[in-house]
Amino acid sequence: MTTHASAAVSVSLTVNGREVERTRPAQLTLLRWLREAGFVETRLGCGEGVCGACTVLVDGRAVASCLALAVQVDGSEIRTAAGLSQDDGSMGGLQRAFLDHGAVQCGFCTSGMLVTAAELVESGEPLDRDRVVAALEGNLCRCTGYDGIVDAILAAAGAEAPSP
């Protein structure tokens, strides 16, 4: 029988600008830590690091939160998809572009897609379709066929994209 009696540890993270401190078992994944803390917009799709639905930004870098332990990133700055909204709670540029380009259907991949897209767009590197497609390889979507997502990211980055 496995034992789950590992010691509880205190982890402190700044999530979407808010400092959160929780004392939880050491083996807790970052995904579960975030979801237990109420950031349920970060989704569990596979738990294997394959689908990308749980992607969050850890100090600006996109990470599959189902594979990282919360203790490993103690003290980090985390951004989830909800952290891409504007301060007044309205949609940020990426979110607006996703809406306009039909990049959302069931929405379950959307949080992870947005976060991966944010890392890419905020990097400031010049984007074209091939670059965006390559960046999205770790994020699965079963609904949209990806075109709307790719177009939305290009539009948000100010790169050339077909109008919606």
Next chain:
Amino acid sequence: MSRDEVRTSKADELRVVNRPIGRHDAAEKLLGHTRYAADLDLPGMVHARLVRSQIPSGRLLARDVSDAVKVPGVVGVLLGEDVPNNEVWVDVPGQTTEVRALKASMQILATDRVRFHGEPIALILAETEDALADAEEAVRVEYEELPVVADPAEALADGAPLVHEQGNLLAEWAIDRGDVDAAFEAADVVVEGEYRTQLIDHAYLEPEAGVAWLDENGVIVIRAATQVIEHFRDVARILGVPASRVRVIAPYVGGGFGGKEDMTVEPYLALAVHRLGRPAKMVWTRQESLLARAKRHPVSMRYRTAARADGMLLGHDVDITSDSGAYAYLSALVLLYSAVHAGGPYRVPTMRLRSRTAFTNNPPTSAMRGFGGMQVVFGYESQMDRLARALGMDPGELRKRNAIARGDELPVGQRIETSVLLSETIDAVTGRAGPKPSPRRPGTAVGRGIASNLQSYGRLVWLKDSASAWMGFETDGSLQVRIGVPDIGGGQASSLVQIAAEALGASLDDISLHFGDSALTPLAGTTTATRQLYMSGNAVLSAATQLRDRMAEEVAAETGQPAASLDFVDGMVKGLDQSVSLAEAVAICIRRAAPVAVLATFYGPRGTEVDRQLDSGRVFPDFTFGTHLVDVEVDLATGRIRLLRYVASHDVGRAINPQSVEGQIRGAVAMGVGQALMEEVVVERGVNLVGGFFQYLIPTAADLPPIECVVLESGEGMGPFGARGIGEPPIGPCAAAVASAVEDAVGVRPTSLPITPERVLACIDRAARG
């Protein structure tokens, strides 16, 4: 050939419908507000997990939970004996007159026999998720392994071990239309082929999940990821309580595609609540979902096709076998769809069809997007290409010559009642694509393929389908809509808002739609069978029209204007002399004791149940038609396929939201390309070898070219504003189009899916050998 008359009504008069509007649910999903089934926790909640069979076929000698119940945090472990009605019966239609009243059964928790790898045996309830994992390891199951039936051919062989005592044959369908033998004798050309499709998983991103609780009135409430809130009745039967004591709520669902049409977590959550009186939560792992949730049927098909020298079809002789897996689920109906769609979107004067589905010890198979109508496209379109080759005809031209038209009958006897723009979709994709590209690199070949299809929308007519919707104005002129539609991501809810806004002139922001609750929203039927826009769209349009007409009467009487002169637009009831706001119109109605709310029901067409021998006339309400074109590049050394270009065209009747229509087409193409090139649930002697998402590859953005859509609008559908259903139809042509393109590139056609590099290399080898 008489050209089908096409009504191409322009939609100029529409204000909200037919516009590409960003969906209100998409905005909430983007902001991170949406709470899916797994995103809810309740105080005092227990967690639930299934213990599943580790073998595909065996007798259960012992199920020992004595250690498991001692695991700290474990509240209980339930076995089949703890389920009030553990046996669930499925009606198998159409097999009645010659055989017997055939019913197939399965157990909620297996008590003495397991028939597939992953079958549920015990239900663990615990205070924490971690305790679940410990308890799962502590449940001891002893099996006596029994022979495994690994495919339908084995299942139907003489002396095969019985998967079920009643026999391994679950259902058969047959068509005998016209004199097939005479047609083949008269034929100038006969082509023949065998085709195989594979076991496919829905692979939506949201695993099966739900939370259930007991409410203040003694009603068990289940909030779960489902396409069918009407399962409250099935749950009630299992518990042995009145149907009115169970309520199912469908929050926004993270993808369905048929995989959340049958029950998944619902009965287990209900059992936990029924037993403990405490809230319960169950979330399946991805591995569980891949292991044990019902999948798409593998189908093997043999087609012989007779035609004249000018390409006109004379007849098909078709044999279809599908693998039902260990339990019946919807296999008989899926096979019926295969039979009805087997001739494709063409005039087929004669047909002999035999089909059967058999029990095996493989994972159960059931509904998935395209529902039997999609597998046969790989058969009939391969035959059309063979015919074109044999006759030296252009594949598009051959299809156009044979295109079915309004007034023609399908081999099953159903008459096509709406216009068919099949030829237009063929012209649309070839026109958009232009000339076939040349190979850009040495060692590669480029090929082009097209494939067309038809796919029904709406449920089988003998299922007596209906959908109800309620809507009512608030005193400030805003509108509430209540309708029991589960929204599985296709824009089911937002399209209904658009329709209500169109009919009543209310702004989109002033409309709230409450959906997917079996107790509080009028039942609108399942989000399956490409039926929601058609059925619920008509229900909402009907309710809105009734409400508008009634309010117009009252406003007319109050203002002294003819009701017919009143226009509901921009939040106003506009008249020639006097206009009032919607809020004022509501006040007028209240003053005059007239209703400001209405409940409307839309009824689908009725028909009689089919028998095994299919010659029953109408089976479905209507069909959607389309054509896909794909250019592929084949690496001749490795067999690797790259899609260069993909164009899809469907007549959608009327695009209620063009953005959603294109989304359905693109998503279906991606899923279809996955089936064509890479996806397969690998099962070896009943053992499911797919251990996770890393072993079940679905297309990524890098696997697909931009998917170009050419949406045609005949205005001829049976849905609101002349819409046809588009959820399932675009998955049909994909695999056939890709196979056609590969054949064009390398000279030999792949006939089994998925078309892996190994299979492409085999085609190249065969081409080289001549």
